[in-house]
Amino acid sequence: MSPKTIYDKIWDAHVAHEAEDGTCLLYIDRHLVHEVTSPQAFEGLRMTGRTVRAPDKTIAVPDHNVPTTAGRDDPKNMTEDSAIQVAALDTNAKEFGIHYYPVSDVRQGIVHIVGPEQGWTLPGMTVVCGDSHTATHGAFGALAHGIGTSEVEHVLATQTLIQKKSKNMKVEITGKLKPGVTAKDITMSVIGETGTAGGTGYVIEYCGEAIRDLSMEGRMTVCNMAIEGGARAGLIAPDEKTYEYCKGRPHAPKGAEWEAAETYWRTLFTDEGAHFDKVVTLNGADIEPSVTWGTSPEDVLPISGVVPFPSDFEGGKVEAAQRALDYMGLTPGQKLTDIEIDTVFIGSCTNGRIEDFRAVAEVVKGKKIKEGMRAMIVPGSGLVRAQAEEEGLADIFREAGFDWRLAGCSMCLAMNPDQLSEHERCAATSNRNFEGRQGYKGRTHLVSPAMAAAAALTGRLTDIRELV
Amino acid sequence: MEKFENLSGIAAPMPLVNIDTDMIIPKVFLKTIKRSGLGVNLFDEMRFDRQGNEIEDFVLNKPAYRDAQIIVAGDNFGCGSSREHAPWALADFGIKSVISTSFADIFYNNCFKNGILPIVLPQEAVDVLMKDAEKGANARMDIDLVAQTVTTSDGEVFSFELDSFKKHCLAEGLDDIGLTMEKASAIDTFEASASAARPWV
Numbered sequence: 244m245s246p247k248t249i250y251d252k253i254w255d256a257h258v259a260h261e262a263e264d265g266t267c268l269l270y271i272d273r274h275l276v277h278e279v280t281s282p283q284a285f286e287g288l289r290m291t292g293r294t295v296r297a298p299d300k301t302i303a304v305p306d307h308n309v310p311t312t313a314g315r316d317d318p319k320n321m322t323e324d325s326a327i328q329v330a331a332l333d334t335n336a337k338e339f340g341i342h343y344y345p346v347s348d349v350r351q352g353i354v355h356i357v358g359p360e361q362g363w364t365l366p367g368m369t370v371v372c373g374d375s376h377t378a379t380h381g382a383f384g385a386l387a388h389g390i391g392t393s394e395v396e397h398v399l400a401t402q403t404l405i406q407k408k409s410k411n412m413k414v415e416i417t418g419k420l421k422p423g424v425t426a427k428d429i430t431m432s433v434i435g436e437t438g439t440a441g442g443t444g445y446v447i448e449y450c451g452e453a454i455r456d457l458s459m460e461g462r463m464t465v466c467n468m469a470i471e472g473g474a475r476a477g478l479i480a481p482d483e484k485t486y487e488y489c490k491g492r493p494h495a496p497k498g499a500e501w502e503a504a505e506t507y508w509r510t511l512f513t514d515e516g517a518h519f520d521k522v523v524t525l526n527g528a529d530i531e532p533s534v535t536w537g538t539s540p541e542d543v544l545p546i547s548g549v550v551p552f553p554s555d556f557e558g559g560k561v562e563a564a565q566r567a568l569d570y571m572g573l574t575p576g577q578k579l580t581d582i583e584i585d586t587v588f589i590g591s592c593t594n595g596r597i598e599d600f601r602a603v604a605e606v607v608k609g610k611k612i613k614e615g616m617r618a619m620i621v622p623g624s625g626l627v628r629a630q631a632e633e634e635g636l637a638d639i640f641r642e643a644g645f646d647w648r649l650a651g652c653s654m655c656l657a658m659n660p661d662q663l664s665e666h667e668r669c670a671a672t673s674n675r676n677f678e679g680r681q682g683y684k685g686r687t688h689l690v691s692p693a694m695a696a697a698a699a700l701t702g703r704l705t706d707i708r709e710l711v
Numbered sequence: 712m713e714k715f716e717n718l719s720g721i722a723a724p725m726p727l728v729n730i731d732t733d734m735i736i737p738k739v740f741l742k743t744i745k746r747s748g749l750g751v752n753l754f755d756e757m758r759f760d761r762q763g764n765e766i767e768d769f770v771l772n773k774p775a776y777r778d779a780q781i782i783v784a785g786d787n788f789g790c791g792s793s794r795e796h797a798p799w800a801l802a803d804f805g806i807k808s809v810i811s812t813s814f815a816d817i818f819y820n821n822c823f824k825n826g827i828l829p830i831v832l833p834q835e836a837v838d839v840l841m842k843d844a845e846k847g848a849n850a851r852m853d854i855d856l857v858a859q860t861v862t863t864s865d866g867e868v869f870s871f872e873l874d875s876f877k878k879h880c881l882a883e884g885l886d887d888i889g890l891t892m893e894k895a896s897a898i899d900t901f902e903a904s905a906s907a908a909r910p911w912v
Binding site for chain 2: 256257258259260262264266268270272279280282283286291293296300307308324325327328331365367368373374375388389390391392393394396397400401402403405407439440443444473474475495496500501503504507539541558559560562563566656657658675677678679680683
């Protein structure tokens, strides 16, 4: 048998039907659902008299458009449109009999944080959700990707997706990271290297010593932004850390079933000599704490750098860079560390897990955020929030002047009232710096949690290595 | 879904690279629980000022392009969020085809579910089509799905690649859930053997 990549193995284990032209029906093990991209899909089922084929494999949680302030179990405390979307999900979850974590449940949170936390996400699975950041679950050695609403309806009705296989891409991060450099800096640096379309048509396997050294939380951060590099999915082969994380989770297998599962999971690695269609290698020691300057995740630079000139680019990117500079209100040649920040947002499916909050607490402990700074910190789930309270992190945040909120997507996409105002400049731990992403004419600089914490203290983009 | 008929229409030039789905349909319009009516908010923040007045120099506000059915776009069109609201808004506005050097994966798939044909062509071809689109309303571009060609107003022809299954569904306006359900027995068989092999799933 010819050597296979981990992607090849998971793919082969899930093809339910293959047509002569190579079009496959890929069986889906876990379907995660949220309130914004699912109402039209459930409505479609109703209109055609179809049902959910595998309700026990379908998990719903409201996250995108929920308030992150107290009192939200009462719909009266939501904006009308949020209340309508949340109520629709409530009804659909009940009517179709799928697993559901309502806003009143401590387990509620961002769908990509809840899935792993509850043990729904396990190695070797296929996982989809009507959200591009589904790539997050790839950290477990699962094949996980975002889908559109029509595909959500297709999975609800058939538990399969019509797919053609992607190509294999290897992203290897060799060696050790330097102090102050995190998983976020790895994933942003990779996009800086490959561009936002560099992964189009591929599934990425992240590997190498620096990836192996990451915790599960860090690996989720890396895979989360695979989509920002254009890839269908990003994944990391499971290892002891993966099993350790999964063991004992509410929906993870137990006893003999666990033994059988672990034996299977240990076969999920890329065979020696397997073919990759594209290979990118970065030296972990060369990666610096990173920050975006523009309006695309590929506009990334080491914090020690300066704002680029449009003439540094080629082709269509010249005009895009000029447009980004105008939008961001930046001057070419300006030092990145001279950029002043009004707001800090810490949270999202990229960086809303306990380890992220520990990193923030380490930086801000016993200190105060800069006067006039708005600093919002939003846990990825109710359980992350509870754990941060228990570990004393929440007190550190509150004492430093952070606004410690309830779980949700919040200002990552700013659908709810958590938004930037015009020209407000934000250091954010989220994943997209697009025009208007965090609010109309809002300006976003993507950074790691530690870098966001540093910016909250100093009021400007700051090299975390200066503070530790 | 409507069948995709051969198209002869005005093409709007949007040379900007990395046009993302937040630009195509900003998140404030994702609060709907319907698929329809999003065309008025297509490219909202580029098309209108805060008072709701049209921004004159935005391409789709120019008289020549108000009835555009095709967009010729810069690289990596549709990147970002998986929101199908993006193709819903494009389709509702009347856009039937987008031409670029590359598309983001999820957006590309979403187009076919909504009767939109995304066409990938090399940079040199897109450059020619961009120039042709810049000529305005008198220059109509022709798209032939069956022949897989785009023809400029000057008669220059470019052939594009397209997955045969996607082409078939688009040309016939097929409901792919219905098609998949015809293979229910294959799914049943797979499900039974998979749950024996991996009972923890």
